[in-house]
Amino acid sequence: MPTSILTDSAPPPVSGTTFPVLVDAASKRFQQGSSTVEALRSVSFSVESGEFVAIMGASGSGKSTLLHVAAGLTRPDGGRVLIDGTELSAMSDGQITRFRRRKIGLVFQAFNLIPSLTAEENIALPLLADGQSARIEARMQPLIDRLGLGSRRHHRPDALSGGEQQRVAIARALITNPAVILADEPTGSLDSINGQNICRLLQELCEEQQRTIVVVTHEPAVARWAKRIVVMKDGQILTQFPTAQFCNLHELAAHYHDIVNVPSAS
């Protein structure tokens, strides 16, 4: 008898937890030579279904670490992570990989494209790895069109600009139609028109398809597309606020800069 999609790879969901993304008191330390960096200090963070959240904060504040912990790429030293009610810590690395492939679309800060594969082959990879090659054709063309990669589909990453590589990485994250999209600075290498195009696409995925999206960004012009902005500092969530309270980008950017430019108390 065929097993259902997830029963062979993940424990059953924990009842009563309805958040697509729930990070509960996660901590993570890294050893750097003789010193220890506390990248996450008991961070609790949740995202509702169909919500678009932006994570901001200075370089080194823990944004990527939080995203990687939420994606099950980095195991926290303490606390727990639940995706769609399923606790990741109970799974083996292989189980997490299979689970992530089906639930989460990930855009890495450093793209992580496979150099020997063309743009199209890189985009198709998550479906191939999941034995869903029959879906590639129907899903590839709309993504290629939407991300403006038509003339670049047969090029390898070293023949693509940084912005083109970034768009390939975004297409690769979206091709599985994931319920949760976690993107680390997805517009960092894009010009403002392409950057806004990506933001519009992410917003549509949220509003029309109830996808859950978390974007790490340094840019207020990107964060303003989110419903909520979470600001990190020194491995903790400093504050969070809805974007709807601002009339324009200028006001939002000024508020954010006021927050991050307050010197630490110590």
Ligand SMILES: Nc1ncnc2c1ncn2[C@@H]1O[C@H](COP(=O)(O)OP(=O)(O)OP(=O)(O)O)[C@@H](O)[C@H]1O
């Ligand atoms: N693999 C690692 N090994 C050692 N230290 C790490 C590692 N990953 C992150 N760190 C440290 O943890 C802290 C948080 O890093 P993180 O990458 O989460 O920051 P960030 O907010 O994403 O920064 P940026 O905006 O520059 O991308 C930093 O001090 C960083 O040096």
Ligand SMILES: [Mg+2]
């Ligand atoms: Mg980062």
